[in-house]
Amino acid sequence: MDFDAFTEEVSRKIKKKKLKVKSLSSKKQKEVLENVILDDECTSIPQMDVSTKVYK
Amino acid sequence: MTRVIGVLSGKGGVGKTTITANLSVSLAWDYGCNVIALDANTTSSNLGLALGSYRFPVTLNDVLAGKADITDAIYAHPSGLKLIPSSSFNDDLKVEPTAIKGVIGSLKEFVDFIVLDCPPTLGKETTAMIDSIDEAVIVTNPDWGALLEAKRTVDFLKESKKKVLGLVINKAELEPEEISKIKQALGVPVLGVIPLDEAVTKSADKRVPFIHLYGRTRPSRAFKKVMEEVTGQSFPNRSLVEKIVGWFD
Numbered sequence: 001m002d003f004d005a006f007t008e009e010v011s012r013k014i015k016k017k018k019l020k021v022k023s024l025s026s027k028k029q030k031e032v033l034e035n036v037i038l039d040d041e042c043t044s045i046p047q048m049d050v051s052t053k054v055y056k
Numbered sequence: 057m058t059r060v061i062g063v064l065s066g067k068g069g070v071g072k073t074t075i076t077a078n079l080s081v082s083l084a085w086d087y088g089c090n091v092i093a094l095d096a097n098t099t100s101s102n103l104g105l106a107l108g109s110y111r112f113p114v115t116l117n118d119v120l121a122g123k124a125d126i127t128d129a130i131y132a133h134p135s136g137l138k139l140i141p142s143s144s145f146n147d148d149l150k151v152e153p154t155a156i157k158g159v160i161g162s163l164k165e166f167v168d169f170i171v172l173d174c175p176p177t178l179g180k181e182t183t184a185m186i187d188s189i190d191e192a193v194i195v196t197n198p199d200w201g202a203l204l205e206a207k208r209t210v211d212f213l214k215e216s217k218k219k220v221l222g223l224v225i226n227k228a229e230l231e232p233e234e235i236s237k238i239k240q241a242l243g244v245p246v247l248g249v250i251p252l253d254e255a256v257t258k259s260a261d262k263r264v265p266f267i268h269l270y271g272r273t274r275p276s277r278a279f280k281k282v283m284e285e286v287t288g289q290s291f292p293n294r295s296l297v298e299k300i301v302g303w304f305d
Binding site: 002009021029032034037038045049051054056 | 092104107109111122124125126127128130132133134135139145165262263
């Protein structure tokens with residue numbers, strides 16, 4: 001195991017997003033979910049910070 | 057129709073998260089399905105880590121605590137998989153696990169599969185997750201503790217009228233008669249036996265599922281058979297050499 005990377009990971013600060021419940025109507029939530037989940041390019045949601053080139 | 061599959065074990069540390077990560081990315085990348093992997097272990101989350109990232113600004117914990125909308129807790133993995141991670145912060149431990157059912161209900165109509173990495177034990181959190189799944193994969197190891205807890209989980213699932221797809225016996229080297237005895241004792245099919253191999257530990261260290269990082273190794277060949285059992289379809293794009301080697305595994 002790469003213990004240097006582990007040490008860096010656990011000491012890394014993550015800025016928690018300031019949360020605000022959107023209280024979307026169920027129709028609006030459905031619309032947003034449809035856009036988020038069915039977006040093949042995944043442009044509308046955050047990308048995971050993954051370093052692998054396996055999926056290129 | 058969307059399939060909601062829970063990956064459970066009873067005992068912790070058997071490789072549940074590793075199996076969930078491999079199952080989810082393979083459904084998305086190899087089978088081209090629309091998949092959400094959900095880290096249902098809100099008090100000891102690891103699925104994000106197994107897929108490459110550890111900490112997230114909005115998580116399932118925020119959603120279950122009523123602090124955020126589910127639309128803000130979805131992340132894109134490069135395999136095409138969508139991940140809903142749980143939190144790695146101790147501040148986020150107070151959640152209402154029963155709210156998961158509503159979350160899954162809202163996601164269901166858009167995807168082919170929702171795969172839940174469930175917590176160990178049969179506590180409140182796990183039973184809430186079991187309530188929201190349709191089918192289960194049980195991960196176990198070939199030792200008394202893991203097998204007894206797997207049996208207990210199988211019995212609970214059967215009492216809860218949930219379909220048990222079968223067992224994945226992880227970190228194991230077993231003879232056919234031993235597999236047969238486990239199958240008989242637990243009363244469910246064995247989907248596959250994943251050998252303990254350096255490829256699994258190396259891929260965990262690199263945070264990439266072994267089925268894609270080391271696709272031709274023994275654990276990956278064994279896992280492809282698990283995928284075929286779960287999907288009911290041949291594993292896509294296997295080379296002829298791989299197929300021939302697979303016959304001798």
